[in-house]
Amino acid sequence: MNRLATIIYIVFCFELGVFLFVFPWNGLWFRNYFVSHYPSIAGIVHNYFLRGAVSGLGLADVWLAFFEVWRFRHELGIARK
Numbered sequence: 463m464n465r466l467a468t469i470i471y472i473v474f475c476f477e478l479g480v481f482l483f484v485f486p487w488n489g490l491w492f493r494n495y496f497v498s499h500y501p502s503i504a505g506i507v508h509n510y511f512l513r514g515a516v517s518g519l520g521l522a523d524v525w526l527a528f529f530e531v532w533r534f535r536h537e538l539g540i541a542r543k
Contacts, residue, residue, distance in 0.1 A: 468534050476527035482520030486513035 485491060491513070497504050506512060 468530065472527050472530045472534070475523050475530065479520045479523030479525075479527060482523060483517050484520070486516045 492504075492507065497507050
């Protein structure tokens with residue numbers, strides 16, 4: 463992968479991870495199209511386990527971004543030896 467694509471991938475993973483980590487605990491989580499049009503989904507959306515699972519995916523995505531930064535630094539030879 464070239465450098466620009468790697469940097470874009472790292473930024474994307476980090477931003478998506480932060481979004482997924484924070485969004486389920488925000489008020490907008492309950493005010494969306496699916497909850498307002500399908501009341502049966504509201505019970506699932508209010509479940510703390512689902513919110514925690516989405517936040518866990520966000521943390522995994524942030525970890526992936528940091529791992530890619532570490533790998534990219536070693537690939538460029540910037541890391542300390």
